[in-house]
Amino acid sequence: MRDQSPIRTARRKVLREDRLGSNAFCLFCGYACLESLTHVSRKWLEARGIPKDRLDRLLEEHHTLGQAHDPDVTVTLCLNCHRKITEGLAGEGVSMHPERNLHKLIALVLRASAVLFDALAASYRKWASLLENQSENK
Numbered sequence: 001m002r003d004q005s006p007i008r009t010a011r012r013k014v015l016r017e018d019r020l021g022s023n024a025f026c027l028f029c030g031y032a033c034l035e036s037l038t039h040v041s042r043k044w045l046e047a048r049g050i051p052k053d054r055l056d057r058l059l060e061e062h063h064t065l066g067q068a069h070d071p072d073v074t075v076t077l078c079l080n081c082h083r084k085i086t087e088g089l090a091g092e093g094v095s096m097h098p099e100r101n102l103h104k105l106i107a108l109v110l111r112a113s114a115v116l117f118d119a120l121a122a123s124y125r126k127w128a129s130l131l132e133n134q135s136e137n138k
Helices: 006-020 042-047 052-058 079-092 102-136
Strands: 059-063 074-078
Touching: 006 079, 059 079, 074 079, 079 102
Parallel strands: none
Antiparallel strands: 059 074
8 A cells, every 4th residue: 555645644653652652562462563453343242241331442433435425334443453444544645524526535435445455455364374374283
């Protein structure tokens, strides 16, 4: 994925490091790339008795195309994955403001979709590698 605004991306990174520290890690798992934590579905957590108020602090609805562009298309993500995808949208130059020009709107929707598909592709590659490594070790 090509970064449409590398200066803005660098600025967001610096602000995030200022807020979290350069050596930040998850208290629960120790993973240092906070935006890449594994997530589970809301339904799975609800089935295990996690209270709704707690779920609301753990999960967020992500508007895959941007709420201003299509408020009905959402997926549930953990807070960290939501931040990672949102950062990808910003890096790709996807505005979260309403767009009246149809050509520009379609371009924004296509870019937003590409960010989601890139994240899915990376996840699928990871899972495929895990399967391949497991079958090689048997």
